[in-house]
Amino acid sequence: MIRLVLLSLIIHAPLMCYAQLPKTIDYKGDTTSNYSISKHDANQYGLNDLKLSGMKRHFRFWTTDHVVEIWSADGISYLGNIMDFIYSYKKKRSLILKRDTIASSDIQQIIDSYNLLKIDTISTDKKIANYIFGNDGGDLIIESTTPETYSHKEYWEPSEQTARQCVAINDFLIKLSTVLRFRKRYNDFIAGLPTGKYTIGMMIIEKTVGMDPKGGMVWRY
8 A cells, every 4th residue: 555745735624623622542442652653644744633623523544645534513514635645755755745625425425334334343453353463564544533532543454354343444444445536546646746756655666757558657666
């Protein structure tokens, strides 16, 4: 999975309610070093700390190359946006990102899937018996909050798991990817980048001026 970002294309997110609200931390989640990493990334990408959100429901879904954020002030009507990101590979890395609004019909499909699969009830991967971990792969990180509670859960390569609850997580990730057309979005995003070297997660890629047989830019990995 891929990870992208450039600050020249930022579109300001709609105004949300943030305040210093005491919240109960979900015991099924993970608030160790992984939470700290997500918080650091959120700050870098211009996102607020969900522990301070005053929304009735507020979700943030992280993959290697996208951040999806969905929120509701009343628990009925939802808004959302999606961010694609990558880093330019230079002496000093530069974050490149693009943010778009999510259509209300797409948001509803995502919320319906989240509720149907009962994602709120599934513990973070470290608390699932016999969870399989590896050294190279992608994570799905799910942050969710209400005015009373906050949850941060992480799942390494849910497609590689066999436990029932892991299958539900993977089904949700597939729904998220399909509804929001992750692959097409990302291909369109990187197609608009100038030639040069970039980093996606731990991978370095290079976009050259050459053309492949289909007429597209050549990428070297």
